[in-house]
Amino acid sequence: MKTFELIAPCHFGLEAVLKREIYDLGYEITKVEDGRVTFEGDAEAICRANIFLRTAERVLLKVGQFHAETFEELFQGIKSIPWEDYIPKDGRFWVAKASSIKSKLFSPSDIQSIVKKAMVERLKGKYHVEWFPESGAEYPLRLFLMKNEVTLGIDASGNSLHKRGYRLMTSKAPVAETLAAALIMLTPWKKDRILVDPFCGSGTFPIEAAMMAANIAPGMNREFKAEGWENLIPHKLWYEGVEEAEDLINRQIKADIQGYDIDKEVVKAARDNARRAGVEELIHFQQRPVDQLNHPKKYGFVICNPPYGERMEEKEALPGLYREIGEAVRRLDSWSAYLLTSYEDTEKCMGRKADKNRKIYNGMLKTYFYQFQGPKPPKRNRRPQSAEEEVDR
Incomplete structure (x- = not known):
């Protein structure tokens, strides 16, 4: 070939x-x-x-x-x-x-x-x-x-590949699906770890994480411009690609992925998006403000795209909002937090300097991916002694 x-x-x-x-x-x-x-x-x-x-x-x-x-x-x-x-x-x-x-x-x-x-x-x-x-x-x-x-x-693609087909309604400042996936991949998060987005909007971060956890290919439910290029690509190759993607899906996966937002209608839209993406059962969406962010387990991840304050009335609320994020992360003392934002006082309001910081363009807007890393979980090198112990772990 x-x-x-x-x-x-x-x-x-x-x-x-x-x-x-x-x-x-x-x-x-x-x-x-x-x-x-x-x-x-x-x-x-x-x-x-x-x-x-x-x-x-x-x-x-x-x-x-x-x-x-x-x-x-x-x-x-x-x-x-x-x-x-x-x-x-x-x-x-x-x-x-x-x-x-x-x-x-x-x-x-x-x-x-x-x-x-x-x-x-x-x-x-x-x-x-x-x-x-x-x-x-x-x-x-x-x-x-x-x-x-x-x-x-x-x-060969036609519509941009960020258009997976699951997101019909978006929030005010959505992060593209391709960018969300890349940012998750920049973190040490794995499918057996907890992930919470307290500003989930249309659900992009939780949905992309759930698709990774279940090994669902992002392009298996959409069309591409090159499907019409029969002079270059036999049509059976597209069928074989989708079949390969179907075979690789892990339908037995269990995950602890959560998305919160203060807007009830946005949460409803996020659930609808997750259903279209085939990951509704893997994500818990809930109407909840960031100051109520909590979780009983350790070593989780907060990954989010909080408000930037592009409008003047929003800008005034940013210091208080980002202090609430910092307080919530401190309560989750073994967790890591990753924030994509253009807000310049993020580290000051979070109460600590980011361990890593990467400049990212979200559309035409220059933003930063602040990475506040928590401790690593202890290695699991002890062999379980019983079925009950295996479940506890």
Whole structure:
């Protein structure tokens, strides 16, 4: 089977998490750059990457890379790419997005126009036609210009991979599913440990954690643009990918994952989202303010996206709110807490300096992932003496 170069964009600063995911799927990494990871794979890899990757924004089939400082160089570079190897005569193709950073060519609309024109010129000569019906499968192109280096990829995903299909209603400041999954992966949390989100909103952190615990692939219940690429990917590979995902689900898993929110309607929406994700039985949602955060067990995790105070009236309440978070975490004295927020006095209000701090862009907003680490649980190296003792452990 033919091997391709595939590009997986991700949130800036989380490339290492995505890199580990791709390795775990069995594919070879060829390049890691800011906001994207390039790897090698065949047609099956396009299917599996879309179905299984939790932290990638989309999967692109890389078709070319070259240097261009003028529109003529851009036109000739595009025209030299063997588009006929990827796009059939009836294929619909367009430049869905063009981005330019530190390059001489910077107008997205002009870049899109030149690229489309060059693609048409190439395909007219190869297919010996003057007009394309564009009535077949869709092949949206994404172009990146970085320091005059052009990279092109055909979008195999379509809708961003953060759109798992379970979240119909969102809270005021939702965290994307892909970002939530990546942040959970940055922590030492495992499926046998407690996880609580006291600002759960639409339930993204608890739901993503529950899907990881049950080994539910994030893309198994949605469609992808490349499902129509029958000239490149046999349709049976998509069926086989979903079958593989079905076989890997652990339906017997038990988990202690909880989500709280002060808004009753938001909690109801979170439950509905969890039901659509197939993890309703693994999460306990409850209307509860953060000052009532408590748990009888030790060594749990608080992972949340608390309010940032983007509106003036909310900003005034932030010091008190973050002090309540700090007090709750101190009561849970063996727990770890992980907060994604742009609030600059987080550490002051929490009453301690974060053990680690990572800058993350949540959309266009610069935020920080504050990591307040608790003690590690004792190692379980003693062999249980009875069935009762095994249950107690």
